Amino acid sequence: MSEIKSVRFTLPLPPSINSQYTQAGNRRVLSKEHVSFKKQVRHKIHLLRVDGVITDEFIAALNNGYIGLFLDFYFESPLRRDLDGGLKITQDSLLDALSVNDNRVVDIHLVKRMDPSTPRVEVELEAIPSWQFDDEYVYLGDDSGA
Numbered sequence: 001m002s003e004i005k006s007v008r009f010t011l012p013l014p015p016s017i018n019s020q021y022t023q024a025g026n027r028r029v030l031s032k033e034h035v036s037f038k039k040q041v042r043h044k045i046h047l048l049r050v051d052g053v054i055t056d057e058f059i060a061a062l063n064n065g066y067i068g069l070f071l072d073f074y075f076e077s078p079l080r081r082d083l084d085g086g087l088k089i090t091q092d093s094l095l096d097a098l099s100v101n102d103n104r105v106v107d108i109h110l111v112k113r114m115d116p117s118t119p120r121v122e123v124e125l126e127a128i129p130s131w132q133f134d135d136e137y138v139y140l141g142d143d144s145g146a
Contacts, residue, residue: 011094017082062095090123
């Protein structure tokens with residue numbers, strides 16, 4: 001197995017699941033908080049690219065292999081929010097900013113922590129060159145995603 005490459009960085013805490021969408025007439029649309037979070041993630045990824053923390057090589061490794069995503073959510077209080085409520089928006093915003101399809105994610109770890117003064121998400125993103133799926137099952141389908 002090849003070397004696993006990873007990067008670590010901090011993102012703002014995403015909006016709660018109840019604050020991610022709003023109604024516009026009969027349609028459900030992204031809330032201002034959701035749009036703002038995605039914009040903040042895109043900006044953070046841009047800065048990490050400029051600083052050389054996230055390289056073209058790393059993004060190619062994410063696109064050509066598999067992804068491990070480790071998220072430590074630091075909330076203001078221990079019981080006000082569910083741990084998994086921020087997973088999807090964080091994963092989607094992060095991988096969209098990197099132009100990587102989130103179907104490459106094979107390993108997710110979530111941890112709930114508390115920091116009332118500095119709510120945030122500590123992210124570790126791993127590029128995994130190869131991944132062993134269950135030996136018991138052999139996938140015979142089309143891998144094009146269609």
